[in-house]
Amino acid sequence: MGSLVRFLFTLTAAVGAAALLAASLRRRAPPSGLPAQVVPSSHMEGRNRSFVLWLHGLGDSGPANEPIRNFFSAPEFRLTKWSFPSAPRSPVSCNNGFVMPSWFDIHELPMSAGSPQDENGVLKAVENVHAMIDKEVANGIHPGNIFVCGFSQGGKDSID
Incomplete structure (x- = not known):
């Protein structure tokens, strides 16, 4: 049953994210008056791509x-x-120190505003995400066309 629930939450998150990202990209799309056969120049291609x-x-x-x-x-x-990067494997406190893929340590579940936090781990995760984003910007993707999405611990709000 746990796998089914996880799948349904992931499915719901993906469908919702698809709609939001499509709407965002639609707002950034080039004018619709251009003929469909026009191929963007390499200069324009980076502005039209997304990550x-x-x-x-x-x-x-x-x-x-x-x-x-x-x-x-x-x-x-x-x-x-x-x-779709994978988090490093490290001990997770709320799971009795079991080593598993984790973006940062979670000390207790459920978490609250007063829960202990792995500040260094969170900062390292943010650093890693920024490095991936910086690489794409250096490769020509416009920063406004970069989206960070995720599920549960990988949810964007948890690593800001």
Whole structure:
């Protein structure tokens, strides 16, 4: 039953993210008056491409989340580059120190505003995400076309 619930939450997150990202890319799309056969120059291509960085949840892996991209079939995603990195394996306090893929340590569940936090681990995760984003910007993807998405521990709000 746990796998089914996890799958349904992931599915719901992916469908919601697909709609939001498509709407965002639609707002950034070039004017619709251009003929469909026009191929963007290499100078313009970087501005029209997008990058989605999808971060998995605690104990999961990047490759296990790759099927999520199948939900993003709108034309706005045809020039989208995807990345599904895996978190490093490290001990997780709330799971009795069990070593598993984790972006940072979680000391207790459920978490509250007063819960102990792994500040160094969170800062390292943020550093790693920024390095991945910086690489894509250096490769010509416009910063406004970069999206950080995820599920559970990999959810964007948890690593800001």
